[in-house]
Amino acid sequence: MPKLRLGINIDHIATVRNARNRDADAAPDLLRAAREAIKGGADGITFHLREDRRHVLDADVKHLCKNVTEPINLEMAATEEMKNIALRLRPHAVCLVPEKRKEVTTEGGLDAVKGGKKLACIVNELAAAGIRVSLFINPEAAQILAAWTSGAAAIELHTGTYANAKGSAQKRELKRLQWAATQAHKLGLEVHAGHGLTYDNVGPIAAIPEIAELNIGHFLVGDALFVGFAASVRQMRKLMDKARK
């Protein structure tokens, strides 16, 4: 099986910083966090520039795009404002996500069916600039087909429902994700997954052979309080590699 890439989401390092000081120079330093994650085995660094800038700020995005050595994956809403920022800063990748101001975190997949031609235009403009575009979607047939129709190179399957479920409901969700990964892969889409993944639930997701990349943040930032960021990323990497075998 090909090696599974690990993208580390550093949004919640910014949450801690912003609790005291919304300034790109304040502690904890996001660039240092990105470097620690890479030291621990991250293949890329992910962050979500939200409309309300509750995590990373515009200055962070600029600084990180310039200084992080590994590929950057910018999560953003499919809006003109965000598209223009991405076209200016040219991250390696963009993941288009739905965004509601009042949500605590991204609460579901993007509606790629509803996105239609408008979504396809944004995907194509970003792709024409050399940016790899993925759509964060729920594991549903119509969404996979719409993502493929939009011209996106990749999808990221929302694993939040799987992560929050228990017992047989979790097994059912896992089956849905396995099925969705196979379908998307058959269409030629690169398959990613993420949301709510932890040391305890990552194994079955990492074992899905069609999945090429996982994006993980909140749990690892929390565990880093006890073991350090590089160590929490290293432990996740180890569990992913074990599941892949």
Ligand code: PXP
């Ligand atoms: N992928 C996407 C598209 C997300 O929006 C998030 C949360 O920001 C993640 C992955 C990572 O989720 P978590 O922080 O729960 O690991």
